[in-house]
Amino acid sequence: MLDLAERITKEAAAAGFNLTKVSELEEKLGTSASDMKRAAAFLREKEDLRILEGGFLFPRGTRERLLEVLASMQSDITVASLRDSIGVSRKYTLPMLEFFDAQGLTRREGDKRILVK
Secondary structure, three states, X not given: OHHHHHHHHHHHHHHOOXXXXXXXXXXXXXXXXXXXXXXXXXXXXXXXXXXXXXXXXXXXXXXXXXXXXXXXXXXXXXXXXXXXXXXXOHHHXXXXXXXXXXXXXXXXXXOEXXXXX
């Protein structure tokens, strides 16, 4: 289990802001859905990994880097402005922002987000 958890962590981190889907990683690693669920649950308990809406893997390192980007943004934080700042599509940007909203790290006001400090 630890070996699979380490492989998941490594692959998810390597993807950066271009988040990997659970199903894609299952196939890439040649593992079963049940083994993937167990390893992901183990990582979730350690707070090393979260699974976002759409089945995207969101590792701790990527979350921390995204918070740094959000803190450095001078203008309003919108899906479009963050997308442009991190160089990925809306497909990845929106689930990350929604996760931060749910965690209370950002607060949505209309189309804008406010970083809660």
